[in-house]
Amino acid sequence: MANGLRAVIDVDGLDEVITRLRVQGFSTIGPTCRDGAIVYDEIEATGELPRGWADDQDAGTYRLVRRDDEALFGYAVGPHSWKQYLHPPGELLFEVRRDGGGFVIEERPEPKSRYAFIGVRACELAAIGVQDRVLVESEHPAGGYSVRRGEAFLLAVDCGEPGGSCFCVSMGTGPGVSSGFDLALTELMSGEHRFLVRVGSDAGAAVLGEVASREATGEDLAEARRVVEMAGARMGRHLDTDGLPVLLAENLEHPRWDDVARRCLTCTNCTLVCPTCFCSTVEDLTTLDGQRAQRWQRWDSCFTLGFSELHGSPVRHSTRGRYRQWLTHKLGTWWEQFGESGCVGCGRCITWCPVGIDMTAEVAALRRPGVDASANPEEVR
Amino acid sequence: MVPTRYRVATKRQELTDTWTLGLEPVDEPLEPWSPGQFNMLWAFGVGEVAISISGSEDDTLLHTVRRVGAGTEAVCALAEGEMLGLRGPFGSRWRTVEARGKDVVILAGGIGLAPLRPAIRQLLLDRGSYGRISILVGARHPEDLLFVEEMSRWAESPGVDVEITVDTASSGWSGHVGVVTSLMDRVEIDGSSVHGFACGPEVMMRFAAKALTDRGVAPTAIDVSLERNMKCAIAQCGHCQLGPTFVCRDGPVLDYATAQPLMMVRER
Amino acid sequence: MKHKSIRELLAEQPFFHDLRDSDLDLLAGCGENAHFRAGETIFGTGEPADYFYLIRTGRVSLDIHAPGRADIVISTLGPDEVLGASWLIPPYHWNFDAIAREETGAIRLDATCLRGKCEDDPALGYRLMKSFAQVIVDRLQRVRLQLLDVYGTPAARANG
Incomplete structure (x- = not known):
């Protein structure tokens, strides 16, 4: 086992890594610029990566900005997360066809792809772990997810450029990648543009073995440490997690919930961009002649009115x-359910909220004793 | 998430809007079940509904279904011989084993008697293990009472009281009129040695549990069965969450000490 | 078997548990045994509320009748329950019919006699009122629960 092995590759070496993965039959999915954002899509070479781009993020704000270097991973995270591949927005559960007076359940199609994810952040590795707890480490593991997850190759990248909404340090998930990957990169820009590569699995070692690399020097290792340390010191936000589940459980009637409810549009954006939100619903489709039916699983959100529907x-x-359900679940009751926080501190829910609701600010407000939130005369209706 | 095929072997109309379906497996039967658990019943092309198991005969599973929406309507419309999909059994069971050696008070409201029926059958099969058994049943009208013949058989068992009440009745009804909790006045109990079981609409269960605790029954010795929106039944879709509880997995049967704080918070 | 005195029977009633021995002595002077056959009307709507009853055995229904629809049973009362509160409040008339649904035994307390004793002894009146208030609040809560119609068909129809 070559775990822990450290080597250095250059950009061509990374291209070679991607090629090797494709030769092995993986769909290589990575970050790329599209529609003014860095999104995840199938890529074939480093040329498709967001070279030289960074993302300027804040509550309700996201802009791509040019970097003064050619970094491939010089941004934080975009609106996409890997869950759209592992736990896709729509998944066929089964198909049924009529057969006389009854019906026959047909075998589910095999999951389409073996995915190799290029550029997985530490917060995203943590998020994949969180979804594993829900969907795999269960009495009834989710079939499709488990297969895709088991086959996925994870090429992680330490974060060197946290965004304005990031708070992975508060959540203990980043910015450096520590485990759960096949290969992990640290992008080094001083001097030669290169990557420190760490091996996290046999599969990772096998891929690296096929690529031209050199041994890591003490200087490479020191610079990699510095990149991660500096990123950790530049978090855009902070969340005080001390006693958080108890704080939330004891403040279910805090006036702040009314305050945030006046701003929240229940648009579901936060749950869609969240890399850990796992909620789903099911949908039945029937052909017009009524002979065939399909049952689909689709993403759902606790912000929709129908989510908690009971007897109409x-x-x-x-x-x-x-909103209270979402936040108290994410930061509170998740602990009781799965022994960890449901939040990894990626900041997407803050950036992509159209009205800029910031969960770190909401928690800070909940920590203040409950004063009447409508005390501001301008807000009184 | 893929169901197992079952066929409607028997269908019995219980009330104007309620049927009991006897379902027999077409393929391999589901795993053994316990009273209190539920199955997901899938009607071809319409959808899936969570229905408690109301009894069984050999491999035939009984589900008593009230027609209240599209899903239950499709299930209730199935004729004998027709097929449906089943997943299960899911969820927690009534703590009948833990109640051994105690008196038992059962409060059932409306369709809530259906999930309790297999528990009552189990208690009566193991009659010697329990003290007095009081079965208190409420319904909206006399014509909404479920399992009337079976209830009169239960009442014939030694040491079993069956008291029935309805919320409103015409004067032709000679039984009790009043909410089901008012029947508690007719029960002589020593609260410290009672296990309570309550099933019905959530408001009714709240009052039922209060009537029991008022008589000295510990909240930990009361079982209630909760209902929430269920899609997956395996704690993965998120719909049935009630605080930290996944009602599909941790419930539907919860002890009242656990359930009470969850039930008391509005919109929890 | 020896017949119990009214005083002894009153002392057995849970309803009177908070009263003093001296109160029960006074009340016993206003009480007498009453028996009703199944189907017998105990009192009727609009009649003077000159009594109230403590049911010892049997079952009584409170009915309301309206033209064009069957008589409606509002509630039924059984052993150890109090029948009748209208004697407390002017103009002292019954608002429902009380009908024995089974052979019913009760203690009938003379309200005119009681009202007099309560006026003479406000402390007794207060203790008696407290006992009644508990029963009335309890009944009010039950009626609210009945009003909720918890078993009714949900108005809106959806997936369920």
Whole structure:
């Protein structure tokens, strides 16, 4: 086992890594610029990576900006996360056809792809782990997810450029990658543009073995440490997690929920961009002749009115109830359910909220004793 | 998430809007079940509904279904011989084993008697293990009472009281009129040695649990069965969450000490 | 078997547990045994509420009748329950019919006599009112629960 092996490759070496993965039959998925954002899509070479781009992020704000270097991974995270490949927005569960008075359940199609994910951040590795706890480490492992997850090759990258919404340090998930990868890179820009590569699995070692590399020097290792240290010191945000589950459980009637409910549009953006949100619903489709039916699993969000529907009306009918459910689950009850936080500190929910609701600010407000949030006369209706 | 095929072997209309379907396996049967657990019933092309198991006969599983929406309507429309998909059994069971050696008080409201029926059958089969058994049943009207013949058989067992009440009745009804909790006044119990089971609409269960705790029954010795929106039944879709609880996996049967704080918070 | 005195029977009633021995002595003077056959009307709507009852055995229904629809049973009462509160409040008339649904035994307390004793002894009146208030609040809560119609068909229809 070559785990822990450190080597250095250049950009051509990374291209070679991608090629080797494709030769092995992986769909190589990585970051690329599209529609003014860095999104994940199938890529074949480093030329498709967001070379020289960074992302300027804040609550409700996302802009691509030019870097003054040619870094391939010089951004934080975009709106996409790997869950759209592992736990896709729509997944066929089974198909059925009529057969006389009954029906026959047909075998599910095999999951389409073996994925190799290029450029997985530490927060995203943590998020994949969080979804594993829900969907794999269960009495009834989710079939499709488990297969795709088991076959996925994870090429992680230490974060050197945290965004304005990031708080992975608060959540203990980043910015450096520590485990759970096949290969991990640290992009080094001083001097020669190169990558320190760490091996995390036999599969990773096998790929690296086929690529031209050199041994890492003490200088490479020191610079990699510095990159991660500097990133850790430049977090855009901070979340005080001390006693958080208890704080939330004890403040279910805090006036702040009314305050945030006046801003929240229940648009579901935060749950869609969140790399750990796993909620889904099911949808039945039938052909017009009624002979065939399909059952699909689709992403759902606790912000929709129908999510908690019981006997024709929702349990959580107000925005207040739905925002409270999301936040108390993500940061609180998740601990009781899965022994960890449901938040990895990636900041997507803050950036992609159209009205800029910032969960770190909401938690800070909940820490203040409950004063009437409507005290601001301008907000009184 | 792929169901197992079952066929409607028997269908019995219980009430104007409620049927009991006896389902027999077409392929390999599902795993053995316990009273309190539920199955997901899938009607071809329409959808899946969570329905408690209301009894069984050999390999035939009984589900008593009230027609309240598109899913249950499709299930209730199935004729004998027709096929449906089943997944299960899911969820927690009534703590009948833990109640051994105690008196038992059962409060059932409306369709809530259906999930309790297999528990009651189990108690009566193991009659010697329990003290007095009081079965208190409420319904909206006399014509909404489930399992009337079976209830009169239960009442014939030694040491078993069956008391029935309805919320409103015309004067032709000679039984009790009043909410099901009012029947508690008719039960002589020593709260410290009672196990309570309650099933019905959530408001009714809250009052049922209060009636029991008022009589000295510990919240930890009361079982209630909760209902929430369920899609996957395996704690992966998120719909049935109630605080930290996945009602599909940790429930539907919860002890009242656990359930009470969850039930008391609006929109939880 | 010796017949119990009204005083002894009153002392057995849970409803009177908070009253003093001296109160029960006074009340016993206003009480008498009453028996009703199944189907017998105990009191009728609009009649003067000159009594209230403590049911010892049997079952009584409170009914309301309206033209064009069957008589409606509002509630039924059984052993150890109090029948009748209208004697407390002017104009002292019954608002429902009380019908024995089974052979019913009760203690009938003379309300005119009681009202007099309560006026003479406000402390007794207060203790008696407290006992009644508990029963009335309890009944009110039950009626609210009945009003919720918890077993009714959900108005909106959806997936369920």
